[in-house]
Amino acid sequence: xxxxxxxxxxxxxxxxxxxxxxxxxxxxxxxxxxxxxxxxxxxxxxxxxxxxxxxxxxxxxxxxxxxxxxxxxxxxxxxxxxxxxxxxxxxxxxxxxxxxxxxxxxxxxxxxxxxxxxxxxxxxxxxxxxxxxxx
Numbered sequence: 001x002x003x004x005x006x007x008x009x010x011x012x013x014x015x016x017x018x019x020x021x022x023x024x025x026x027x028x029x030x031x032x033x034x035x036x037x038x039x040x041x042x043x044x045x046x047x048x049x050x051x052x053x054x055x056x057x058x059x060x061x062x063x064x065x066x067x068x069x070x071x072x073x074x075x076x077x078x079x080x081x082x083x084x085x086x087x088x089x090x091x092x093x094x095x096x097x098x099x100x101x102x103x104x105x106x107x108x109x110x111x112x113x114x115x116x117x118x119x120x121x122x123x124x125x126x127x128x129x130x131x132x133x134x135x
Contacts, residue, residue, distance in 0.1 A: 008070070008107045013062035018072030022055035029130035031123050038064045038120055042071075042127035049080045056127070061120050063111060068124040074104060075128060083132055090125045094118045 025043035032039045038060035045053035054072040058065050074086060093101035093108040095118055101109050111121045 007110075009062055009066040009110070012066035012069035016056075016058075016065050016069035018055050018069060018076075019057070019065070020055045021057050022053055025053075025055070027131040029127045029133075031127040031130060033060075033064075033119050033123050036061060036120060038123055040064060040068055040124055040127050042068070042124060042131055044075075044128075044131050046080060046132075051075050051078050051080065051083075054128075056124065058124075060123070061117075063117050063120040064123050067108070067121045070107065071124045071128060080132060083128060087125045087129045091122055094121045 021041065022043035022045060024045060026046045027044040028041065030039065030041040038058070040056055040058040040060055043053075043055045044051055054075045056068045056072065058068050060068075071090075075083070078086065089098065089102060089105055090108060092098035093105040094111050096112040098105075108121055111117055
């Protein structure tokens with residue numbers, strides 16, 4: 001598992017992108033993983049059915065924080081209608097049902113080798129979907 005914490009996970013967990021709550025968020029959701037204690041709150045600003053800003057606050061492991069950081073760059077600018085596809089692709093990349101994940105989700109494929117950490121990686125995506133379900 002030590003190889004799991006090399007590269008992008010270490011980089012994003014030490015200096016996460018978008019790691020701040022958004023003032024003026026139009027959508028927000030919190031998700032918890034009771035098995036490991038991860039907690040993430042994701043904020044969005046949505047205008048004209050497009051995500052224009054993403055921010056998060058996490059009290060979580062390195063994998064969850066790194067995935068939250070990756071998610072901010074993937075979701076910003078995304079049409080709301082495309083979120084479900086992003087979430088499904090992320091889950092498939094993590095759980096191994098996608099033989100070859102799209103290039104922008106390829107880093108998530110590392111996590112499939114450690115089944116007990118898969119939920120840590122998908123928690124930010126669950127929060128993203130949850131934030132938009134309440135709109």
